[in-house]
Amino acid sequence: MPEIKVKIGSPVGLHARPAGLFVKAAAKHGGSVTIGRPGADPVDARSVLSVLSLTIGHGEEVVLRAEGENADTALAELSQLLVSDLDA
Template sequence: MPVRKAIVKAAVGLHARPAAAFVRAVTGTGLPVTISKEGRRGVDARSLLEVMTEDFHCGCEVELAVAADAIPARYSLPDAEKALDLLCSLLESAQVR
């Protein structure tokens, strides 16, 4: 299962506009990505409501994952890893606004 960790850099965390921008980016990958904080179960990163209710604040570490058995046939494992790398870069660059 491809997994990546990132630090949320947006000043307001993943709330409102930053969360919507992140969810759009995740949806654009076409992959079933989950996002979680340590000690919490992962939520569907394609769901704005689920992302916003998890309180991913500025500075918190999150884990992004894609279950290997959930990767659509049109994608390879390296494709999923590359997508997670891009999503992590997005979170860590504070460009999610």
């Protein structure tokens, strides 16, 4: 399963609105997509409650993993979202 490490760019981290936008984008991809802290158990990136439960703040590093036909495309698109200011 391909993976990529990304630092969160949103000044408020992955809370409420940024998490919702990220989850909506993750849900568009057909395969499995997970997010988590390095060395910790990942959660389903298509579940807003799971993503919010991580309480990820600005500048923190996360690991994205994707599985399926378009895994590399999913990782590229989702990582671009995470490094941007999703709260703007």
